[in-house]
Amino acid sequence: MQSVRDRIDDRSTDVLRDLLATRWSCRAFLPSPVPRSEIEVILDLARRTPSWCNTQPWHLHITEGAATDRLRVAMQEQVAAGPTSTPDVEFPRAYDGVFRDRRRESGWQLYESLGIARDDRAASARQTLRNFDLFDAPHVAILTTEAALGPYGAVDCGLFVESFLLAAHSRGVATIPQAALATQAPTIRTHLDIPAERHVLLGISFGYADLDHPVNGYRTNRQELTDMTTFVES
Numbered sequence: 001m002q003s004v005r006d007r008i009d010d011r012s013t014d015v016l017r018d019l020l021a022t023r024w025s026c027r028a029f030l031p032s033p034v035p036r037s038e039i040e041v042i043l044d045l046a047r048r049t050p051s052w053c054n055t056q057p058w059h060l061h062i063t064e065g066a067a068t069d070r071l072r073v074a075m076q077e078q079v080a081a082g083p084t085s086t087p088d089v090e091f092p093r094a095y096d097g098v099f100r101d102r103r104r105e106s107g108w109q110l111y112e113s114l115g116i117a118r119d120d121r122a123a124s125a126r127q128t129l130r131n132f133d134l135f136d137a138p139h140v141a142i143l144t145t146e147a148a149l150g151p152y153g154a155v156d157c158g159l160f161v162e163s164f165l166l167a168a169h170s171r172g173v174a175t176i177p178q179a180a181l182a183t184q185a186p187t188i189r190t191h192l193d194i195p196a197e198r199h200v201l202l203g204i205s206f207g208y209a210d211l212d213h214p215v216n217g218y219r220t221n222r223q224e225l226t227d228m229t230t231f232v233e234s
Helices: 010-022 036-046 066-081 096-115 120-138 147-170 179-192
Strands: 058-060 137-147 175-176 197-205
Touching: 010 147, 036 058, 036 147, 066 120, 066 137, 066 147, 066 179, 096 147, 120 175, 120 179, 120 197, 137 147, 137 179, 147 197, 179 197
Parallel strands: none
Antiparallel strands: 058 137, 137 197, 175 197
């Protein structure tokens, strides 16, 4: 009988390594929509995501065509009326230490790609508002979880997000997960008729990448294995 190790195909590892290494968060999309058949392939792959007790708490509202533009406009108008932040799930209270450093490095990489000086607050604010333009993506998937399932429902949805991102990337579809959209949860809930018992976690804007745009040219760093792991031997 073959052992588990004997049944492992190194080619599968290579495929996964390539998907993880080459996926990035797209911030400039082409207007061309993704065919419904392609979206369904991505969803069919992502639905295999594991979850606690197989609860599968995720649900997606995916916009197409004019529906994307209506949601885009609704969020823009709400933000313009007053930049309130009302997420269903509490955002981090603070970014301290290494978390602050990683966040800053990522932000500086973004601004540098666009030629925004570090002290140009106006330009950086305008770039932040691009979140609510969905970076011109033709689609956004609003991900919700059942509120009663609490943090662990959200954890399961995090697994689903990764599956969706990698499945999309495997099909040549670019993505960006956007927690910023959750700040406008009431607007999204009203616009998409999302039930009150569902928490809006984030949105995933997706479509085909504008590879000529400089904002899509940088890649973020990852911590070393020694920084992320503690082996306990005794």
